[in-house]
Amino acid sequence: MAETVLETSSLTMRFGGVTACDNVDFKLQARELRCLIGPNGAGKSTFFKCVTGLLSPTEGNVYMRGDEVTGWQPHQIASLGVGIKTQTPNVMDSLTVSENIWLAARRFHSVIDSNAKVAEVIDRLALGSIAKTDLGQLAHGERQRVELGLVTVGDPWLVLLDEPAAGMSAKDVERMTVIIEELLTRSAVIIVEHDMQFIRSIARDVTVFHQGAVLMEDHVDAVMSDQTVRNVYLGKKA
Amino acid sequence: MQGSAGKDYLTIIVFGAALIWLLPMVENTYTLTILIIYGMLGLSLGLIWGFGGILCFGQGAFFGLGAYTYAIAAINFGESTVPMLLAVIIPAIFAAILGAMMFYGRLTEVYLGVIxxxxxxxxxxxxxxTAGPQYVIGDARLGGYNGIPGFQTLNVPGDPGAYLWxxxxxxxxxVALLLVYLLVTWLLRSSFGRIALGIRENETRISLMxxxxxxxxTVLFAIGAAIAGLAGALFASWGEIVTPTLFSMAQSAEIIIWCIVGGLGTRFGPILGAAGLAYMKFLLGQQSLVDNTLITGLILVLFVLFLPKGIVPALARFYRAVLGNGSPGKRKNTHRIRRATNG
Incomplete structure (x- = not known):
């Protein structure tokens, strides 16, 4: 049952003299939720980019469902059935909500199935009232929700979300939590996040990054009460 | 969806046929022909730039390549059907190779323009x-700055004696332009075209999908080059001579100006911009009071300042403003028109 969907072995990323990711060994099981936390510059986002193909790691390997995918292009990774949401919203501003989602659906479905899929996602994410609106005219929270829609429309088995709750209102975050809970019935999810409130409300296991390396990996409660983690977050010497 | 597509094609055919029939009443067909050819060239850049976000500073290269291919092949084959096909295929292949190098090399927009x-x-x-006698392809001398004159112009397929002139x-x-226009419309409605529009909007997102x-x-770039090549071949057959000025910077720059003035992101805009500016140049060429490149430049500046989206989008907006206040039914209708011109 516990199939490993994502694994990295001694993943290292250097930018000149800076080691942003240092020997990260990471494993994720099917339908597992894992949050990656850590202070600014801890290497979370670099790790995320190495996994999604946005960066090619200096050393180490990435495996997805047992296949090596190190150095693959983002579109090749996504084609495996991996949904990716980057830190900054990446949407098509002058296209409508339904067109945005349709484009994502079309990658994995025929035209007719895509139309059905779009209707289904719009329904599930309660986007019906804004389906024909251009993305550029929407509020930040709505855009995030749409982006989540186009990440999940292809029924991914692995979803990678970089700061999905950034800049959202409490109500939007609540809605996001429900959507993610629902996602977990089908896919494994990795969330890179700063918002501790959000992490507390959804997280089970948490991986803490610090100075490019994994500091600890444990259940959220254990992590929150850990003195080292607290020090790291407060900027004290660990 | 199917119904509205059919209606779109029908509208294009009806309007196109009406224009083809009416235009010879106001201007001679010799002048109209060149305007149509330039319109097709404008559309080729309008497609890849307006709908794919690829700003090509060298669309003239594919136009010239099409013209030269046609001229050289026509001398060698002594008829026009195969040369016409080659004039479409060779620029497309050239563009596919060039495009693959640029796009797989992940060049940014500026470098794309430079290259x-x-x-x-x-x-x-x-x-x-290539003026020397050693530059020969088959029976055709490239002729350097003198160009290539005296090749077979367009004939009825299968009958080299029956010239079309x-x-x-x-x-x-x-009719060729009408067919290309329909083809572009079909392409933009297809999944390929919709994804191309997505690429224009956000490349990262599309690749993350x-x-x-x-x-x-690369494919879109090659399609644009194929259309430009066809326009080049038609130009060669119209002018009965091809010269290196086809590849000049002025030619390529003009195509970009056509697209800006006519309206980027529309299909009709670049055609209108090309035909309109070329016609103006033709009229200005008949007097010697003002230099016509000066006027072209002035028009570009005025458009960038006052009508940056171009003529066709401005007209569409005006049309919506006038008709959009009507009944809700009408509003829905204009909304669809807007979608059609955008996509």
């Missing part, structure tokens, strides 16, 4: 320097 510009200049320099050549070119952006841009 396409430089390729055009290289072709210009090269063709200019004058009025009939006008109708051939006009799992689409191979480089491959798609």
């Amino acid at each position: 396409t510009l430089v390729v055009t200049l290289i072709l210009f320099k090269f063709i200019n320097s 004058g009025d009939s050549y006008y109708y051939v070119c006009a 799992g689409y191979d952006v480089a491959a798609r841009k």
